[in-house]
Amino acid sequence: AQSVSQHNHHVILSEAASLELGCNYSYGGTVNLFWYVQYPGQHLQLLLKYFSGDPLVKGIKGFEAEFIKSKFSFNLRKPSVQWSDTAEYFCAVNEAAGNKLTFGGGTRVLVKP
Amino acid sequence: EPEVTQTPSHQVTQMGQEVILRCVPISNHLYFYWYRQILGQKVEFLVSFYNNEISEKSEIFDDQFSVERPDGSNFTLKIRSTKLEDSAMYFCASWGAKTEAFFGQGTRLTVV
Numbered sequence: 009a010q011s012v013s014q015h016n017h018h019v020i021l022s023e024a025a026s027l028e029l030g031c032n033y034s035y036g037g038t039v040n041l042f043w044y045v046q047y048p049g050q051h052l053q054l055l056l057k058y059f060s061g062d063p064l065v066k067g068i069k070g071f072e073a074e075f076i077k078s079k080f081s082f083n084l085r086k087p088s089v090q091w092s093d094t095a096e097y098f099c100a101v102n103e104a105a106g107n108k109l110t111f112g113g114g115t116r117v118l119v120k121p
Numbered sequence: 122e123p124e125v126t127q128t129p130s131h132q133v134t135q136m137g138q139e140v141i142l143r144c145v146p147i148s149n150h151l152y153f154y155w156y157r158q159i160l161g162q163k164v165e166f167l168v169s170f171y172n173n174e175i176s177e178k179s180e181i182f183d184d185q186f187s188v189e190r191p192d193g194s195n196f197t198l199k200i201r202s203t204k205l206e207d208s209a210m211y212f213c214a215s216w217g218a219k220t221e222a223f224f225g226q227g228t229r230l231t232v233v
Contacts, residue, residue, distance in 0.1 A: 042221060051125075052164075052212065052224040098164060108154065108177055109214075109222055111164040 010035045012101050014112035022120050023091055029084040029115050031099030041082040042100040042109065043073055052098065058082065069093070091121045123147040127213050127225035134203055134232055142198045142228045144213030150223075152216040153196045155188065157181070157209040158227075164212070170196065203232045 015030035033039065043055040056067025063075040073084045082099060099112040126145045134140050146153050155167040168178040168188055175188065187199045196215075200207055210229050214222040 044224075051226040052214075054221050054223075057221050100164075108166045108169050109156075110166065111156075113163040 010039075010101055010103070010110040012099055012110050012112035014097075014099055014115050016115045017113065018116045018118070020118045020120065021089060024088050025119075027084075027086045027089045027093070027117065029097055029099075029117070031082045031084065031112055032080050033082070033099075033101045033110075034080065035101065035103065037103060039101050039103060041073070041075060042102075043067065043071070043082070043084050044098045044100060044111075045095045046098065046114075047095045055084070055097075089117075089119045091119050093117060094119045123223065125213055125215055125223050125225035127211075127228050129228060130226065131229045132231070134230070136205060136232055137202050140200050140203055140230060142200075142211050142213075142230070144196045144198070144225055145194055146196055146213065146215030147217065147223055148194070150215035150217045152176075153188075153190070154214040154216070154222065155198045156212045156214065156224075158212065159206075159209040167198070167211075200230075203230075205232050208232045 012033045041058040044052040045055050046052050055071050056065045058065045058075045066072045071086050073082055075082050096114045096116045098114045100109040102109050128143045153170040156164050158164045166179050168182045169176045185201045189197050208231050210227045212227045213225040216222045
């Protein structure tokens with residue numbers, strides 16, 4: 009069975025700092041990878057996704073993620089965070105389009121102004 | 122942008138009562154899901170629905186749970202006899218071809 013782990017439960021940083029959130033998954037086959045964000049009081053929104061092709065994926069709001077197949081990782085990065093990036097971030101994996109998503113435990117990010 | 126809508130946003134119910142959570146998925150999507158998130162815990166898969174039947178369900182989705190797509194637009198989750206531990210945020214999602222899952226705003230269910 010798939011599992012997804014996110015290394016940090018909470019991250020606190022200041023505006024303009026760089027952010028990197030770790031995500032590792034366990035599944036030997038082909039996977040699709042996603043990062044979702046949940047702003048306070050809002051629904052899950054897609055930040056970016058990887059299906060195939062260039063392993064460096066660019067998403068919305070200046071976020072990017074790199075798929076490293078050999079490490080089963082899909083880490084999320086942003087070079088310079090803003091206060092508005094305060095949210096919970098979820099990594100998710102599925103085996104094929106339309107299949108269920110398996111989520112990591114989430115990382116709460118607090119950006120101090 | 123297309124969106125998934127859920128109603129109600131918050132439901133309080135007494136233990137043992139039945140609740141129905143409603144979702145309107147994106148109209149041309151084919152796959153529908155329910156997930157839940159107990160406060161402070163991870164988002165958990167409950168059930169997926171495709172071609173008018175359940176395609177996969179988790180261990181959480183026991184006989185107390187059922188899903189329906191009664192009229193081609195709504196997608197409902199019914200909990201027959203709620204327990205305290207059913208208190209959670211329930212998210213509906215839908216998936217189109219080669220895109221990603223779009224999530225609704227969620228229904229916060231509180232069982233008292």
